[in-house]
Amino acid sequence: MLSGLVEPAHPGAVREVLEDVHELVRSLVGQGRVADYIPALAEVEPRRFGLAVATLDGEVTGVGDYRVPFSVQSLAKVFALAAVLGADGDQIWGRVGREPSTHPFNSLVQLEIDRGVPRNPFLNAGALVTTDRLLTLTGDAAGALRGFLRAESGNPALDSDPRVADSELAHGHRNASLAHLIASYGNLENPVPEVLDHYVRGCALSASCADLALAGLFLARGGVGADGTPVLSREATKRLNATMLVCGMYDGAGEFAYRVGLPAKSGVGGGIIAVVPNRCVLCVWSPALDVCGNSVAGVAALEHLTARTGWSVF
Amino acid sequence: MLSGLVEPAHPGAVREVLEDVHELVRSLVGQGRVADYIPALAEVEPRRFGLAVATLDGEVTGVGDYRVPFSVQSLAKVFALAAVLGADGDQIWGRVGREPSTHPFNSLVQLEIDRGVPRNPFLNAGALVTTDRLLTLTGDAAGALRGFLRAESGNPALDSDPRVADSELAHGHRNASLAHLIASYGNLENPVPEVLDHYVRGCALSASCADLALAGLFLARGGVGADGTPVLSREATKRLNATMLVCGMYDGAGEFAYRVGLPAKSGVGGGIIAVVPNRCVLCVWSPALDVCGNSVAGVAALEHLTARTGWSVF
Amino acid sequence: MLSGLVEPAHPGAVREVLEDVHELVRSLVGQGRVADYIPALAEVEPRRFGLAVATLDGEVTGVGDYRVPFSVQSLAKVFALAAVLGADGDQIWGRVGREPSTHPFNSLVQLEIDRGVPRNPFLNAGALVTTDRLLTLTGDAAGALRGFLRAESGNPALDSDPRVADSELAHGHRNASLAHLIASYGNLENPVPEVLDHYVRGCALSASCADLALAGLFLARGGVGADGTPVLSREATKRLNATMLVCGMYDGAGEFAYRVGLPAKSGVGGGIIAVVPNRCVLCVWSPALDVCGNSVAGVAALEHLTARTGWSVF
Amino acid sequence: MLSGLVEPAHPGAVREVLEDVHELVRSLVGQGRVADYIPALAEVEPRRFGLAVATLDGEVTGVGDYRVPFSVQSLAKVFALAAVLGADGDQIWGRVGREPSTHPFNSLVQLEIDRGVPRNPFLNAGALVTTDRLLTLTGDAAGALRGFLRAESGNPALDSDPRVADSELAHGHRNASLAHLIASYGNLENPVPEVLDHYVRGCALSASCADLALAGLFLARGGVGADGTPVLSREATKRLNATMLVCGMYDGAGEFAYRVGLPAKSGVGGGIIAVVPNRCVLCVWSPALDVCGNSVAGVAALEHLTARTGWSVF
Numbered sequence A, B, C, D: 001m002l003s004g005l006v007e008p009a010h011p012g013a014v015r016e017v018l019e020d021v022h023e024l025v026r027s028l029v030g031q032g033r034v035a036d037y038i039p040a041l042a043e044v045e046p047r048r049f050g051l052a053v054a055t056l057d058g059e060v061t062g063v064g065d066y067r068v069p070f071s072v073q074s075l076a077k078v079f080a081l082a083a084v085l086g087a088d089g090d091q092i093w094g095r096v097g098r099e100p101s102t103h104p105f106n107s108l109v110q111l112e113i114d115r116g117v118p119r120n121p122f123l124n125a126g127a128l129v130t131t132d133r134l135l136t137l138t139g140d141a142a143g144a145l146r147g148f149l150r151a152e153s154g155n156p157a158l159d160s161d162p163r164v165a166d167s168e169l170a171h172g173h174r175n176a177s178l179a180h181l182i183a184s185y186g187n188l189e190n191p192v193p194e195v196l197d198h199y200v201r202g203c204a205l206s207a208s209c210a211d212l213a214l215a216g217l218f219l220a221r222g223g224v225g226a227d228g229t230p231v232l233s234r235e236a237t238k239r240l241n242a243t244m245l246v247c248g249m250y251d252g253a254g255e256f257a258y259r260v261g262l263p264a265k266s267g268v269g270g271g272i273i274a275v276v277p278n279r280c281v282l283c284v285w286s287p288a289l290d291v292c293g294n295s296v297a298g299v300a301a302l303e304h305l306t307a308r309t310g311w312s313v314f
Helices: A011-025 A073-094 A109-113 A124-138 A141-153 A162-170 A173-184 A192-203 A209-215 A234-247 A250-259 A296-309 B011-025 B073-094 B109-113 B124-138 B141-153 B162-170 B173-184 B192-203 B209-215 B234-247 B250-259 B296-309 C011-025 C073-094 C109-113 C124-138 C141-153 C162-170 C173-184 C192-203 C209-215 C234-247 C250-259 C296-309 D011-025 D073-094 D109-113 D124-138 D141-153 D162-170 D173-184 D192-203 D209-215 D234-247 D250-259 D296-309
Strands: A050-055 A060-064 A205-207 A264-266 A271-276 A280-285 B050-055 B060-064 B205-207 B264-266 B271-276 B280-285 C050-055 C060-064 C205-207 C264-266 C271-276 C280-285 D050-055 D060-064 D205-207 D264-266 D271-276 D280-285
Touching: A011 A050, A011 A060, A011 A296, A050 A209, A060 A209, A073 A124, A073 A141, A073 A192, A073 A234, A073 A264, A073 A271, A109 A173, A109 D109, A124 A141, A124 A173, A124 A192, A141 A192, A141 A205, A141 A209, A162 A192, A173 A192, A173 D173, A192 A205, A205 A209, A209 A271, A209 A280, A234 A250, A234 A264, A234 B234, A234 B250, A250 A296, A250 B234, A271 A296, A280 A296, B011 B050, B011 B060, B011 B296, B050 B209, B060 B209, B073 B124, B073 B141, B073 B192, B073 B234, B073 B264, B073 B271, B109 B173, B109 C109, B124 B141, B124 B173, B124 B192, B141 B192, B141 B205, B141 B209, B162 B192, B173 B192, B173 C173, B192 B205, B205 B209, B209 B271, B209 B280, B234 B250, B234 B264, B250 B296, B271 B296, B280 B296, C011 C050, C011 C060, C011 C296, C050 C209, C060 C209, C073 C124, C073 C141, C073 C192, C073 C234, C073 C264, C073 C271, C109 C173, C124 C141, C124 C173, C124 C192, C141 C192, C141 C205, C141 C209, C162 C192, C173 C192, C192 C205, C205 C209, C209 C271, C209 C280, C234 C250, C234 C264, C234 D234, C234 D250, C250 C296, C250 D234, C271 C296, C280 C296, D011 D050, D011 D060, D011 D296, D050 D209, D060 D209, D073 D124, D073 D141, D073 D192, D073 D234, D073 D264, D073 D271, D109 D173, D124 D141, D124 D173, D124 D192, D141 D192, D141 D205, D141 D209, D162 D192, D173 D192, D192 D205, D205 D209, D209 D271, D209 D280, D234 D250, D234 D264, D250 D296, D271 D296, D280 D296
Parallel strands: none
Antiparallel strands: A050 A060, A050 A280, A264 A271, A271 A280, B050 B060, B050 B280, B264 B271, B271 B280, C050 C060, C050 C280, C264 C271, C271 C280, D050 D060, D050 D280, D264 D271, D271 D280
């Protein structure tokens, strides 16, 4: 029953698989709807597609637009959480849960039911709490996040796109509503406008598939970062992966686990990071989204890739 | 950071680990609350504890009451779903989802919002739909399920406890309410009383940790059953494991993934089955439950066991 | 500002107003959708329209099909509640609330949130509870209800339509679901099938606008029934009217209070009863319904009638 | 059955009834919990009690602290809505509904479900929308509201309490959350901070029972204001009363209609205004609240008063 599975043994073999996958999803690229809640995102060319694999040794292989920076949006939530867990241990779990949510990513309903404790750190509400904590810990949450991504990706030019950040702030009534609601339950340590500002600048970071696959590599390496020292303990890393699998794909977590079977996080910029523990990290980008807010071609590419390689945690 | 992990290499080593785990959770056994919604379950001795591991070769090692039969309750849902998937392929997914639910296992709220399509097959509502399908496919859903468990566990004496079944039917207003609601949306093929009868007799099956670890072994063996032939394809098996991880522990799925990191299913009889793909299947039993309906000592035992052995999919 | 209001002083003047109203709503008759959840209701001619006024002295004036019997459906809920309040005093309020519901009339969501205590007696769930109590009190809830309507309307031929009752039972999964859910919380005194049977036969009563306006006259007469003795105390009658105003029109209660300003109850057969305290009772019938389940032409007729006469409690 | 009802025929008779009522509720005064979400309200002496009746001729009779100013809080919502309806006609109903809500007065859940259109103008969310409209219409919503209350009450000293207003702004995360959520759906015309500022200053108005009974007199007089000219048309006044009856008492609307049977509005300052159409307006004040946020002694006083006088719309 394993016939057809090809465990790619070297970069050349990986590239071949990636190219096949690219071919298989070509007709899906551009299908779905580009996020248009802010003008700066709505302008992105929907037919972009990039796919990169970073292996444990830090080697990156990619196809398509895998070196083109895009808006990381919610992918930032993984790195912000990792930064907080690394600096602060498990304390953050007293302020945010780790259960899936059946409500949309920016919903207030669940947050009110749970009295200001977001269901998980990958909802906007949860990421506002981790941003708040990172701000307390560092004095500059957006700067700390950028520094983390630069260090792990090895790309010192990686930066926030001020046009996206300004655009998000100007259209950010929904996030402002979430932040004030959390604050009303006493679950923010810093003033709402500052938390929103840092949150938005984190979401507005631009990075490529190559950057992000490298930046996430510690998740496949038991927590060991680019410089060989631990970003997180092995235990905390396993747990972060578990939380990604259960909560990382908005209301499509079950579907993604079923089709792909990897811990992953998506963003409305069209990016998805997926972790193959002890093997590699994948990053795919294609801006057109499905109704859950996940990249249509991105999910399909990961499904083909894992079917082809047998990469799955199950 | 891996110091302390002991991959048990032989049955003797496994037993030693299980004994250590038993020791570690001894003070938790009996903590929580035994399911008391039917008299037949309420009478179970809360201080029972059993833990068994079945390895790929069909060897079982266990400690405590691992050979004492208990009421499988919702553990039956995994086997009923596997039986339907094996006989019928993916068709069932048109009638039941695979997303986690944030509502309790027997809630009607979500079912009404989703117009009669249960969120996943591990909720009571979802299992009523799979039971209904199994009834259509076999003419005797409860019998088919019993046959499946007997064949896979190798225990021909495994049977339904009529006292439990009668007790559940007599106190089964909640399940009757769910079944009628599903039927009102046209999502049942058989009459409500028949579906309820087969569902209840499936839940009332009695089996031991040893039986259940063996019966679930196909989940760790890429779908290959006790007789060496496939119960499910490798792909379908991966997907079933994925759905268990995301949906198998009621509203505690995120917490369980975080603490244990394995696909699993719990039942209100106090049993939990957990899958370590390509390695083994675990079954633990201790009747006292936490607020989510999961065995307190059982979850703790699996947490210690996986921390000790490094068994985790992440 | 009162110019245009004509308080009709005698039956001839009332008839003239009713004829004007009939003319004004003629174009609306048939607009909307006839209830089609059971075949027996779906066959009703949508262009029917009847309107009757019963004044305190027991005089009835009407236009259109006001002597044609139709299926009373939820209008029965008012009479069943009155019968229980009359026999049993305020005890029923321990088992059913009197707050409006924002969910549809046959929703399970609210019922589960409120743990088996229906929000008010005019939801299906609430009427199942009052039917259950009436069954306990009389041994024959459907018979008692029929007797009540016969006595108050003075029509000894008034009866249940067995075709409608059978059709409702055969398509009654939703009500069965509600009844089992209520029973699961211990809020039914009689077996579910018996409660459903009596409930359905009460809904299946056939009566005309004339019958129903007369039958409801005690609501405008401080509780005094057709034979001059109290059906309810003055206080209980005021309170029943208050509950009708707040809860009687499903999710359209606020809209109806705003447009018409009278205590009222509607049924999916297309009937509406409205009370002008100390003056008269109105009953209108037209089968085509709006999205809330209220008769389109019926609501419009009551709005014109009250605008013309100044009849309103406000 | 009418024995015991005393329709008070002259101010002396009214005073006697009010004194009796005061005596009857004396033991309840102070029971419940004073609103403590802002320090300025938490300091109010819980044992205060005032009750006033303003008859159609503009005469006021009162007992207890009926001339002591208190924080009007949500009572302002009635006057803000009247001011908007008077200036703008029915347009506001396109931006706010008139159905009861089953969620607490400051809930975001319903608002999100209804996509930014508040269920009714007596929820905080709804009052933010009417304040926004009043701001557009007048350029100074708080000033217009104060002017309205001064003119109708005849009290030129009536003013906003800056300590309360500042305290509410400082603790106003919940209202800020609501306002941003409404704005995110495009249902605000003015900037969020300005709307909040005017809203809070309106809630912070201080007025006595005497002031408020007089200020609301147009509601009992078919819309005719203190100077004999219409504040609202007779039709609009009836409709405003209807909306108050259905929506004015938070989640206790059904209970209040059942016990008291009058259109009314309550505020967390402990005040309640109730309208007896074509007869009088009542205002009661006692700061300790029940779980719905309604004054315990205030509701009881209105229940006794209406039982004694027969004042009720039913």
